[in-house]
Amino acid sequence: MTITPSTLTEPSAAGQALPTRRERVRAQTVEDIKTTARQHLVAHGPTGIQLRAVARDLGMTAPALYRYFDSHEALLASLVGDLYSELADVIEAAAAPSQGDLHARLLGSARAFRRWSVDHPAEFTLLFGSPIPGVGVDEDGPEHAQARRFGQAFGALFAEMWEREPFPVPEHIDPAMHAHLLDYADHIGITLPPAAIAVFLSCWVRLYGAVTMEVFGHVSFALADAEPLFEHEVAGLMASLGLGSPTA
Amino acid sequence: MTITPSTLTEPSAAGQALPTRRERVRAQTVEDIKTTARQHLVAHGPTGIQLRAVARDLGMTAPALYRYFDSHEALLASLVGDLYSELADVIEAAAAPSQGDLHARLLGSARAFRRWSVDHPAEFTLLFGSPIPGVGVDEDGPEHAQARRFGQAFGALFAEMWEREPFPVPEHIDPAMHAHLLDYADHIGITLPPAAIAVFLSCWVRLYGAVTMEVFGHVSFALADAEPLFEHEVAGLMASLGLGSPTA
DNA sequence: TCACCTTGGTGAACGTCGTTTACTTATCTA
Protein backbone atom coordinates (compact mmCIF):
# COMPACT_ATOMS: atom_id res chain seq x y z
CA MET A 1 0.00 0.00 0.00
CA THR A 2 1.86 3.00 -1.24
CA ILE A 3 0.95 6.36 0.08
CA THR A 4 0.97 9.16 -2.38
CA PRO A 5 3.30 11.68 -0.89
CA SER A 6 2.07 14.55 -2.91
CA THR A 7 -0.72 15.78 -0.68
CA LEU A 8 0.43 14.99 2.79
CA THR A 9 1.62 18.32 3.98
CA GLU A 10 0.08 21.67 3.42
CA PRO A 11 2.87 24.11 2.70
CA SER A 12 0.65 27.14 2.52
CA ALA A 13 2.13 29.52 5.01
CA ALA A 14 -0.51 32.13 4.40
CA GLY A 15 -3.51 29.82 4.56
CA GLN A 16 -6.48 30.91 6.59
CA ALA A 17 -9.35 28.48 6.11
CA LEU A 18 -8.03 25.23 4.76
CA PRO A 19 -8.89 22.58 7.31
CA THR A 20 -6.28 20.51 9.01
CA ARG A 21 -6.56 16.76 9.02
CA ARG A 22 -8.04 16.69 12.53
CA GLU A 23 -10.66 19.19 11.54
CA ARG A 24 -11.66 17.12 8.55
CA VAL A 25 -12.22 13.90 10.44
CA ARG A 26 -14.02 15.80 13.16
CA ALA A 27 -16.34 17.40 10.62
CA GLN A 28 -16.99 13.98 9.16
CA THR A 29 -17.89 12.58 12.57
CA VAL A 30 -20.28 15.44 13.18
CA GLU A 31 -21.89 14.67 9.85
CA ASP A 32 -22.18 10.98 10.74
CA ILE A 33 -23.83 11.80 14.04
CA LYS A 34 -26.38 14.04 12.41
CA THR A 35 -27.08 11.51 9.68
CA THR A 36 -27.71 8.78 12.23
CA ALA A 37 -29.80 11.12 14.37
CA ARG A 38 -31.95 11.90 11.36
CA GLN A 39 -32.48 8.21 10.68
CA HIS A 40 -33.77 7.86 14.21
CA LEU A 41 -35.92 10.94 13.71
CA VAL A 42 -37.50 9.37 10.65
CA ALA A 43 -37.93 6.00 12.33
CA HIS A 44 -39.18 7.06 15.76
CA GLY A 45 -40.20 10.71 15.58
CA PRO A 46 -38.71 13.75 17.29
CA THR A 47 -39.05 12.23 20.75
CA GLY A 48 -37.33 9.05 19.57
CA ILE A 49 -33.89 10.52 19.03
CA GLN A 50 -31.84 9.03 21.86
CA LEU A 51 -28.17 9.73 22.42
CA ARG A 52 -27.38 6.20 23.52
CA ALA A 53 -29.07 4.69 20.47
CA VAL A 54 -27.37 7.09 18.07
CA ALA A 55 -23.99 6.35 19.62
CA ARG A 56 -24.69 2.63 19.49
CA ASP A 57 -25.37 2.82 15.75
CA LEU A 58 -22.08 4.63 15.27
CA GLY A 59 -20.12 2.06 17.27
CA MET A 60 -19.45 4.54 20.02
CA THR A 61 -20.68 5.12 23.53
CA ALA A 62 -22.99 7.91 24.55
CA PRO A 63 -20.50 10.11 26.40
CA ALA A 64 -18.40 10.38 23.24
CA LEU A 65 -21.17 12.41 21.63
CA TYR A 66 -20.57 15.14 24.18
CA ARG A 67 -17.27 15.87 22.42
CA TYR A 68 -19.36 17.08 19.48
CA PHE A 69 -22.60 18.39 20.96
CA ASP A 70 -23.20 20.07 24.28
CA SER A 71 -26.35 18.14 24.97
CA HIS A 72 -29.25 16.21 23.55
CA GLU A 73 -31.02 19.47 22.89
CA ALA A 74 -28.02 20.91 21.05
CA LEU A 75 -28.02 17.95 18.69
CA LEU A 76 -31.71 18.49 17.98
CA ALA A 77 -31.15 22.19 17.42
CA SER A 78 -28.40 21.45 14.95
CA LEU A 79 -30.73 19.06 13.15
CA VAL A 80 -33.39 21.76 13.06
CA GLY A 81 -30.96 24.10 11.34
CA ASP A 82 -30.06 21.52 8.71
CA LEU A 83 -33.71 20.81 8.01
CA TYR A 84 -34.57 24.47 7.58
CA SER A 85 -31.71 24.70 5.12
CA GLU A 86 -32.88 21.65 3.21
CA LEU A 87 -36.42 22.97 3.08
CA ALA A 88 -35.18 26.36 1.94
CA ASP A 89 -33.36 24.64 -0.92
CA VAL A 90 -36.57 22.92 -1.95
CA ILE A 91 -38.63 26.10 -1.88
CA GLU A 92 -35.98 28.16 -3.62
CA ALA A 93 -35.78 25.62 -6.44
CA ALA A 94 -39.54 25.71 -6.92
CA ALA A 95 -39.59 29.51 -6.76
CA ALA A 96 -36.78 30.01 -9.26
CA PRO A 97 -37.57 32.25 -12.25
CA SER A 98 -36.85 29.31 -14.53
CA GLN A 99 -40.01 27.61 -13.28
CA GLY A 100 -42.33 29.82 -15.31
CA ASP A 101 -44.39 32.88 -14.55
CA LEU A 102 -45.14 34.12 -11.09
CA HIS A 103 -48.34 32.12 -10.87
CA ALA A 104 -46.54 28.88 -11.61
CA ARG A 105 -43.69 29.73 -9.26
CA LEU A 106 -45.97 30.50 -6.33
CA LEU A 107 -48.16 27.47 -6.93
CA GLY A 108 -45.09 25.31 -7.34
CA SER A 109 -43.57 26.62 -4.12
CA ALA A 110 -46.72 25.88 -2.15
CA ARG A 111 -46.87 22.39 -3.61
CA ALA A 112 -43.19 21.83 -2.94
CA PHE A 113 -43.70 22.80 0.69
CA ARG A 114 -46.57 20.36 1.05
CA ARG A 115 -44.69 17.63 -0.80
CA TRP A 116 -41.66 17.90 1.44
CA SER A 117 -43.84 18.01 4.56
CA VAL A 118 -45.92 15.01 3.60
CA ASP A 119 -42.86 13.06 2.53
CA HIS A 120 -40.99 13.97 5.72
CA PRO A 121 -43.60 14.05 8.48
CA ALA A 122 -41.10 13.53 11.28
CA GLU A 123 -38.87 16.33 10.05
CA PHE A 124 -41.88 18.57 9.58
CA THR A 125 -43.02 17.82 13.12
CA LEU A 126 -39.62 18.76 14.49
CA LEU A 127 -39.66 22.08 12.63
CA PHE A 128 -43.28 23.15 12.86
CA GLY A 129 -44.88 21.05 15.58
CA SER A 130 -45.12 21.58 19.28
CA PRO A 131 -42.15 23.56 20.55
CA ILE A 132 -39.63 21.35 22.34
CA PRO A 133 -38.53 22.90 25.65
CA GLY A 134 -34.87 23.55 24.82
CA VAL A 135 -34.81 23.43 21.04
CA GLY A 136 -36.31 26.76 20.05
CA VAL A 137 -34.65 28.82 17.35
CA ASP A 138 -33.03 31.49 19.45
CA GLU A 139 -32.45 34.96 18.05
CA ASP A 140 -28.78 34.25 17.42
CA GLY A 141 -27.01 31.08 16.45
CA PRO A 142 -26.88 29.39 13.07
CA GLU A 143 -30.39 27.92 13.27
CA HIS A 144 -31.87 31.39 13.17
CA ALA A 145 -30.17 32.26 9.92
CA GLN A 146 -31.29 29.01 8.35
CA ALA A 147 -34.89 29.48 9.45
CA ARG A 148 -34.73 33.00 8.09
CA ARG A 149 -33.58 31.68 4.75
CA PHE A 150 -36.68 29.50 4.59
CA GLY A 151 -39.00 32.39 5.36
CA GLN A 152 -37.21 34.50 2.82
CA ALA A 153 -37.81 31.96 0.06
CA PHE A 154 -41.52 32.67 0.24
CA GLY A 155 -41.09 36.31 1.13
CA ALA A 156 -38.92 37.13 -1.87
CA LEU A 157 -41.55 35.65 -4.13
CA PHE A 158 -44.19 37.93 -2.66
CA ALA A 159 -41.90 40.92 -2.90
CA GLU A 160 -41.32 40.20 -6.57
CA MET A 161 -45.05 39.77 -7.16
CA TRP A 162 -45.73 43.05 -5.44
CA GLU A 163 -43.14 44.80 -7.53
CA ARG A 164 -44.34 43.41 -10.87
CA GLU A 165 -48.06 43.90 -10.36
CA PRO A 166 -49.43 44.51 -6.88
CA PHE A 167 -51.99 42.04 -5.61
CA PRO A 168 -55.14 43.33 -3.90
CA VAL A 169 -54.70 44.26 -0.27
CA PRO A 170 -57.12 45.34 2.45
CA GLU A 171 -57.80 49.07 2.34
CA HIS A 172 -56.97 49.83 5.93
CA ILE A 173 -55.35 47.60 8.48
CA ASP A 174 -55.25 47.93 12.22
CA PRO A 175 -52.67 50.63 13.00
CA ALA A 176 -51.59 48.48 15.94
CA MET A 177 -50.22 46.06 13.37
CA HIS A 178 -48.20 48.55 11.35
CA ALA A 179 -45.00 48.44 13.36
CA HIS A 180 -45.32 44.72 14.00
CA LEU A 181 -45.72 43.94 10.34
CA LEU A 182 -42.73 46.04 9.35
CA ASP A 183 -40.66 44.39 12.07
CA TYR A 184 -41.70 41.00 10.82
CA ALA A 185 -40.82 41.85 7.22
CA ASP A 186 -37.46 43.11 8.33
CA HIS A 187 -37.02 39.95 10.35
CA ILE A 188 -37.28 37.69 7.33
CA GLY A 189 -35.50 40.19 5.15
CA ILE A 190 -38.10 41.53 2.74
CA THR A 191 -39.39 45.02 2.15
CA LEU A 192 -43.11 45.40 1.56
CA PRO A 193 -45.79 47.85 2.67
CA PRO A 194 -47.66 46.70 5.80
CA ALA A 195 -50.85 45.78 3.94
CA ALA A 196 -48.92 43.52 1.60
CA ILE A 197 -47.18 41.89 4.53
CA ALA A 198 -50.55 41.21 6.09
CA VAL A 199 -51.61 39.42 2.91
CA PHE A 200 -48.35 37.47 2.90
CA LEU A 201 -48.87 36.40 6.50
CA SER A 202 -52.46 35.44 5.79
CA CYS A 203 -51.34 33.25 2.91
CA TRP A 204 -48.71 31.63 5.06
CA VAL A 205 -51.24 30.97 7.80
CA ARG A 206 -53.52 29.18 5.36
CA LEU A 207 -50.70 27.18 3.86
CA TYR A 208 -49.34 26.28 7.27
CA GLY A 209 -52.79 25.32 8.54
CA ALA A 210 -53.58 23.07 5.60
CA VAL A 211 -50.25 21.25 5.67
CA THR A 212 -50.10 20.93 9.44
CA MET A 213 -53.57 19.43 9.69
CA GLU A 214 -52.70 16.93 7.00
CA VAL A 215 -49.35 15.90 8.44
CA PHE A 216 -50.63 15.69 12.00
CA GLY A 217 -53.54 13.57 10.89
CA HIS A 218 -56.14 15.89 12.35
CA VAL A 219 -58.12 15.35 9.21
CA SER A 220 -56.96 11.91 8.21
CA PHE A 221 -59.71 9.84 9.80
CA ALA A 222 -62.02 10.59 6.91
CA LEU A 223 -59.72 12.13 4.33
CA ALA A 224 -57.32 9.38 3.42
CA ASP A 225 -55.79 11.55 0.72
CA ALA A 226 -55.76 15.20 1.63
CA GLU A 227 -54.23 16.39 -1.60
CA PRO A 228 -57.52 17.51 -3.20
CA LEU A 229 -58.28 19.49 -0.07
CA PHE A 230 -54.87 21.11 -0.26
CA GLU A 231 -55.34 21.95 -3.93
CA HIS A 232 -58.72 23.44 -3.17
CA GLU A 233 -57.25 25.51 -0.39
CA VAL A 234 -54.28 26.75 -2.38
CA ALA A 235 -56.53 27.55 -5.33
CA GLY A 236 -58.63 29.79 -3.11
CA LEU A 237 -55.42 31.35 -1.88
CA MET A 238 -54.21 32.07 -5.39
CA ALA A 239 -57.60 33.51 -6.32
CA SER A 240 -57.40 35.90 -3.39
CA LEU A 241 -54.14 37.14 -4.88
CA GLY A 242 -55.75 37.79 -8.22
CA LEU A 243 -53.94 34.85 -9.80
CA GLY A 244 -56.99 33.02 -11.00
CA SER A 245 -55.95 31.19 -14.12
CA PRO A 246 -53.19 28.62 -14.20
CA THR A 247 -50.80 29.50 -16.95
CA ALA A 248 -48.16 26.80 -16.99
CA MET B 1 -57.69 -1.42 26.85
CA THR B 2 -58.35 1.73 28.73
CA ILE B 3 -60.05 1.25 32.01
CA THR B 4 -62.81 3.69 32.52
CA PRO B 5 -62.72 4.32 36.21
CA SER B 6 -65.13 2.68 38.60
CA THR B 7 -66.70 0.10 36.39
CA LEU B 8 -65.32 -3.12 37.67
CA THR B 9 -67.95 -4.29 40.10
CA GLU B 10 -71.67 -3.88 39.80
CA PRO B 11 -73.04 -4.87 43.17
CA SER B 12 -76.15 -2.77 42.92
CA ALA B 13 -78.87 -5.39 42.97
CA ALA B 14 -81.85 -3.14 42.49
CA GLY B 15 -80.65 0.30 41.53
CA GLN B 16 -78.79 1.07 38.40
CA ALA B 17 -76.51 4.00 39.05
CA LEU B 18 -76.29 4.80 42.73
CA PRO B 19 -72.61 4.61 43.57
CA THR B 20 -71.37 2.68 46.52
CA ARG B 21 -68.98 4.30 48.90
CA ARG B 22 -65.92 2.66 47.37
CA GLU B 23 -66.95 3.86 43.96
CA ARG B 24 -67.30 7.41 45.20
CA VAL B 25 -63.89 7.62 46.78
CA ARG B 26 -62.39 5.94 43.74
CA ALA B 27 -64.02 8.46 41.44
CA GLN B 28 -62.72 11.24 43.65
CA THR B 29 -59.20 9.83 43.49
CA VAL B 30 -59.38 9.66 39.70
CA GLU B 31 -60.48 13.26 39.70
CA ASP B 32 -57.60 14.25 41.99
CA ILE B 33 -55.10 12.49 39.77
CA LYS B 34 -56.35 14.26 36.67
CA THR B 35 -56.43 17.61 38.44
CA THR B 36 -52.84 17.21 39.58
CA ALA B 37 -51.78 15.97 36.14
CA ARG B 38 -53.31 19.06 34.59
CA GLN B 39 -51.39 21.29 36.98
CA HIS B 40 -48.21 19.63 35.82
CA LEU B 41 -49.36 20.02 32.22
CA VAL B 42 -49.81 23.74 32.75
CA ALA B 43 -46.53 24.10 34.61
CA HIS B 44 -44.24 21.94 32.47
CA GLY B 45 -46.00 21.23 29.20
CA PRO B 46 -47.27 17.94 27.77
CA THR B 47 -43.88 16.26 28.11
CA GLY B 48 -43.64 17.37 31.73
CA ILE B 49 -46.42 15.19 33.09
CA GLN B 50 -44.57 12.56 35.11
CA LEU B 51 -46.28 9.79 37.02
CA ARG B 52 -43.86 9.91 39.90
CA ALA B 53 -44.27 13.67 40.32
CA VAL B 54 -48.06 13.48 40.13
CA ALA B 55 -48.11 10.70 42.71
CA ARG B 56 -45.74 12.65 44.92
CA ASP B 57 -48.06 15.65 44.91
CA LEU B 58 -50.92 13.39 45.93
CA GLY B 59 -48.95 11.83 48.77
CA MET B 60 -48.82 8.49 47.01
CA THR B 61 -46.22 6.44 45.22
CA ALA B 62 -46.13 5.98 41.49
CA PRO B 63 -47.26 2.35 41.30
CA ALA B 64 -50.50 3.29 43.05
CA LEU B 65 -51.53 5.26 39.97
CA TYR B 66 -51.64 2.02 38.03
CA ARG B 67 -54.77 1.09 40.02
CA TYR B 68 -56.49 3.93 38.17
CA PHE B 69 -54.78 4.21 34.79
CA ASP B 70 -53.20 1.52 32.67
CA SER B 71 -50.19 3.63 31.81
CA HIS B 72 -48.73 7.07 31.45
CA GLU B 73 -50.27 7.27 28.01
CA ALA B 74 -53.70 6.30 29.30
CA LEU B 75 -53.61 9.16 31.79
CA LEU B 76 -52.71 11.57 29.01
CA ALA B 77 -55.49 10.20 26.81
CA SER B 78 -57.98 10.69 29.60
CA LEU B 79 -56.77 14.25 30.01
CA VAL B 80 -57.18 14.80 26.27
CA GLY B 81 -60.79 13.71 26.52
CA ASP B 82 -61.50 16.09 29.38
CA LEU B 83 -59.91 18.97 27.52
CA TYR B 84 -61.93 18.33 24.37
CA SER B 85 -65.01 18.37 26.55
CA GLU B 86 -64.03 21.60 28.22
CA LEU B 87 -63.26 23.22 24.89
CA ALA B 88 -66.58 22.01 23.47
CA ASP B 89 -68.33 23.67 26.41
CA VAL B 90 -66.58 26.94 25.62
CA ILE B 91 -67.43 26.83 21.91
CA GLU B 92 -71.00 25.76 22.52
CA ALA B 93 -71.54 28.64 24.90
CA ALA B 94 -70.22 31.12 22.36
CA ALA B 95 -72.28 29.56 19.58
CA ALA B 96 -75.54 29.55 21.53
CA PRO B 97 -78.50 31.29 19.85
CA SER B 98 -78.69 33.67 22.80
CA GLN B 99 -75.40 35.24 21.69
CA GLY B 100 -76.99 37.16 18.85
CA ASP B 101 -77.33 36.59 15.15
CA LEU B 102 -75.36 34.07 13.19
CA HIS B 103 -72.61 36.55 12.40
CA ALA B 104 -72.05 37.30 16.08
CA ARG B 105 -72.25 33.64 17.04
CA LEU B 106 -69.66 32.54 14.48
CA LEU B 107 -67.32 35.40 15.25
CA GLY B 108 -67.75 34.78 18.96
CA SER B 109 -67.01 31.09 18.54
CA ALA B 110 -63.82 31.77 16.64
CA ARG B 111 -62.73 34.27 19.27
CA ALA B 112 -63.62 31.88 22.05
CA PHE B 113 -61.48 29.20 20.44
CA ARG B 114 -58.54 31.55 20.20
CA ARG B 115 -59.07 32.87 23.72
CA TRP B 116 -59.08 29.39 25.23
CA SER B 117 -56.05 28.37 23.18
CA VAL B 118 -54.01 31.44 24.07
CA ASP B 119 -55.00 31.20 27.72
CA HIS B 120 -54.22 27.48 27.84
CA PRO B 121 -51.21 26.97 25.57
CA ALA B 122 -50.12 23.72 27.20
CA GLU B 123 -53.59 22.22 26.90
CA PHE B 124 -53.84 23.43 23.32
CA THR B 125 -50.49 21.84 22.55
CA LEU B 126 -51.65 18.53 23.97
CA LEU B 127 -54.81 18.59 21.84
CA PHE B 128 -53.62 20.09 18.58
CA GLY B 129 -49.85 19.89 18.58
CA SER B 130 -47.53 17.14 17.46
CA PRO B 131 -49.17 13.76 17.86
CA ILE B 132 -47.82 11.88 20.87
CA PRO B 133 -47.00 8.26 20.01
CA GLY B 134 -49.58 6.51 22.17
CA VAL B 135 -52.08 9.24 22.89
CA GLY B 136 -53.98 9.53 19.63
CA VAL B 137 -57.74 9.70 19.67
CA ASP B 138 -58.62 6.22 18.53
CA GLU B 139 -61.84 5.54 16.68
CA ASP B 140 -63.50 4.14 19.79
CA GLY B 141 -63.14 5.06 23.39
CA PRO B 142 -64.51 8.05 25.23
CA GLU B 143 -61.95 10.52 23.86
CA HIS B 144 -63.34 10.09 20.38
CA ALA B 145 -66.85 11.09 21.42
CA GLN B 146 -65.51 14.13 23.22
CA ALA B 147 -63.39 15.23 20.26
CA ARG B 148 -66.42 14.74 18.07
CA ARG B 149 -68.45 17.00 20.33
CA PHE B 150 -65.88 19.74 19.79
CA GLY B 151 -65.98 19.38 16.04
CA GLN B 152 -69.73 19.36 16.13
CA ALA B 153 -69.86 22.67 17.97
CA PHE B 154 -68.47 24.41 14.91
CA GLY B 155 -70.18 22.09 12.45
CA ALA B 156 -73.64 22.68 13.82
CA LEU B 157 -73.13 26.40 13.43
CA PHE B 158 -72.26 25.97 9.77
CA ALA B 159 -75.19 23.66 9.24
CA GLU B 160 -77.52 26.24 10.72
CA MET B 161 -75.99 28.98 8.58
CA TRP B 162 -76.41 26.86 5.50
CA GLU B 163 -80.03 26.18 6.34
CA ARG B 164 -80.93 29.82 7.03
CA GLU B 165 -79.19 31.40 4.10
CA PRO B 166 -76.56 29.47 2.17
CA PHE B 167 -73.11 30.99 2.01
CA PRO B 168 -71.27 31.09 -1.32
CA VAL B 169 -69.55 27.85 -2.26
CA PRO B 170 -67.21 26.92 -5.11
CA GLU B 171 -69.11 25.95 -8.22
CA HIS B 172 -67.49 22.60 -8.77
CA ILE B 173 -65.22 20.69 -6.46
CA ASP B 174 -62.92 17.82 -7.20
CA PRO B 175 -65.10 14.71 -7.53
CA ALA B 176 -62.36 12.80 -5.73
CA MET B 177 -63.32 14.79 -2.65
CA HIS B 178 -67.05 14.08 -2.73
CA ALA B 179 -67.08 10.85 -0.80
CA HIS B 180 -64.34 12.00 1.55
CA LEU B 181 -66.19 15.18 2.41
CA LEU B 182 -69.43 13.35 3.10
CA ASP B 183 -67.57 10.87 5.26
CA TYR B 184 -65.98 13.69 7.17
CA ALA B 185 -69.31 15.43 7.72
CA ASP B 186 -70.83 12.20 8.94
CA HIS B 187 -67.82 11.74 11.18
CA ILE B 188 -68.45 14.92 13.09
CA GLY B 189 -72.18 14.50 12.85
CA ILE B 190 -73.41 17.18 10.48
CA THR B 191 -75.25 17.00 7.19
CA LEU B 192 -74.19 19.40 4.49
CA PRO B 193 -73.63 19.20 0.74
CA PRO B 194 -70.00 18.49 -0.19
CA ALA B 195 -69.29 22.00 -1.41
CA ALA B 196 -70.46 23.47 1.89
CA ILE B 197 -68.32 20.99 3.78
CA ALA B 198 -65.33 22.08 1.75
CA VAL B 199 -65.97 25.68 2.80
CA PHE B 200 -66.33 24.58 6.41
CA LEU B 201 -63.04 22.70 6.26
CA SER B 202 -61.33 25.66 4.62
CA CYS B 203 -62.52 27.94 7.40
CA TRP B 204 -61.35 25.50 10.03
CA VAL B 205 -57.93 25.26 8.36
CA ARG B 206 -57.53 29.03 8.46
CA LEU B 207 -58.69 29.26 12.05
CA TYR B 208 -56.46 26.39 13.09
CA GLY B 209 -53.49 27.84 11.25
CA ALA B 210 -53.82 31.27 12.78
CA VAL B 211 -54.25 30.01 16.33
CA THR B 212 -51.56 27.35 16.06
CA MET B 213 -48.97 29.76 14.75
CA GLU B 214 -49.73 32.17 17.55
CA VAL B 215 -49.69 29.60 20.34
CA PHE B 216 -46.57 27.86 19.07
CA GLY B 217 -44.78 31.18 18.80
CA HIS B 218 -43.93 30.71 15.15
CA VAL B 219 -44.84 34.31 14.66
CA SER B 220 -44.07 35.70 18.09
CA PHE B 221 -40.53 36.95 17.46
CA ALA B 222 -41.85 40.09 15.88
CA LEU B 223 -45.54 40.03 16.68
CA ALA B 224 -45.69 40.35 20.44
CA ASP B 225 -49.47 40.55 20.33
CA ALA B 226 -50.97 38.47 17.55
CA GLU B 227 -54.57 39.43 18.25
CA PRO B 228 -54.80 42.03 15.44
CA LEU B 229 -53.47 39.44 13.04
CA PHE B 230 -56.08 36.98 14.22
CA GLU B 231 -58.84 39.56 13.87
CA HIS B 232 -57.65 40.38 10.38
CA GLU B 233 -57.63 36.73 9.47
CA VAL B 234 -61.05 35.96 10.89
CA ALA B 235 -62.49 39.07 9.25
CA GLY B 236 -61.33 37.81 5.88
CA LEU B 237 -62.83 34.47 6.75
CA MET B 238 -66.20 36.02 7.59
CA ALA B 239 -66.13 38.06 4.41
CA SER B 240 -65.59 34.92 2.37
CA LEU B 241 -68.80 33.61 3.93
CA GLY B 242 -70.72 36.70 2.89
CA LEU B 243 -70.91 37.93 6.48
CA GLY B 244 -69.29 41.28 5.96
CA SER B 245 -70.81 43.66 8.43
CA PRO B 246 -70.61 43.16 12.16
CA THR B 247 -74.06 43.40 13.67
CA ALA B 248 -73.67 42.95 17.39
C1' DT C 1 13.98 11.64 19.13
C1' DC C 2 11.71 12.63 23.09
C1' DA C 3 8.59 14.96 26.08
C1' DC C 4 4.33 17.32 26.17
C1' DC C 5 -0.25 18.73 25.37
C1' DT C 6 -4.65 18.26 23.00
C1' DT C 7 -8.27 15.41 21.18
C1' DG C 8 -11.45 11.74 21.26
C1' DG C 9 -12.62 7.85 23.22
C1' DT C 10 -14.08 4.41 27.33
C1' DG C 11 -16.32 2.49 31.71
C1' DA C 12 -18.51 3.41 35.89
C1' DA C 13 -21.62 5.97 38.25
C1' DC C 14 -25.63 9.28 39.52
C1' DG C 15 -30.26 10.47 39.51
C1' DT C 16 -34.74 10.03 37.23
C1' DC C 17 -38.04 7.96 34.53
C1' DG C 18 -42.12 4.32 33.47
C1' DT C 19 -43.27 -0.06 34.84
C1' DT C 20 -43.71 -4.80 37.18
C1' DT C 21 -43.81 -7.78 41.06
C1' DA C 22 -44.60 -9.41 45.63
C1' DC C 23 -46.44 -8.18 49.75
C1' DT C 24 -49.29 -5.81 53.24
C1' DT C 25 -53.20 -3.39 55.02
C1' DA C 26 -57.71 -1.62 55.03
C1' DT C 27 -62.50 -2.16 53.66
C1' DC C 28 -66.56 -4.19 52.24
C1' DT C 29 -69.48 -8.44 51.97
C1' DA C 30 -71.70 -12.82 53.13
Added chain:
DNA sequence: TAGATAAGTAAACGACGTTCACCAAGGTGA
Protein backbone atom coordinates in the same frame (compact mmCIF):
# COMPACT_ATOMS: atom_id res chain seq x y z
C1' DT D 1 -66.60 -13.16 62.15
C1' DA D 2 -64.14 -15.09 58.10
C1' DG D 3 -62.92 -14.38 53.55
C1' DA D 4 -62.64 -11.82 49.33
C1' DT D 5 -61.35 -7.54 47.18
C1' DA D 6 -59.45 -3.07 46.61
C1' DA D 7 -55.68 0.07 47.36
C1' DG D 8 -51.52 1.04 48.89
C1' DT D 9 -46.25 0.20 49.62
C1' DA D 10 -41.14 -1.09 48.98
C1' DA D 11 -37.95 -3.01 45.98
C1' DA D 12 -36.31 -3.89 41.70
C1' DC D 13 -35.50 -3.68 36.40
C1' DG D 14 -33.98 -1.59 32.43
C1' DA D 15 -33.28 2.67 29.91
C1' DC D 16 -32.54 7.42 29.68
C1' DG D 17 -29.33 12.01 29.73
C1' DT D 18 -25.33 13.40 31.86
C1' DT D 19 -20.83 13.76 34.53
C1' DC D 20 -16.45 12.20 35.95
C1' DA D 21 -11.96 9.99 36.07
C1' DC D 22 -9.06 7.82 33.21
C1' DC D 23 -6.56 6.34 29.00
C1' DA D 24 -4.63 6.06 24.31
C1' DA D 25 -3.60 7.78 20.44
C1' DG D 26 -2.11 12.09 17.19
C1' DG D 27 0.11 16.39 16.54
C1' DT D 28 3.92 19.80 18.14
C1' DG D 29 8.09 22.07 19.75
C1' DA D 30 12.92 21.66 21.78
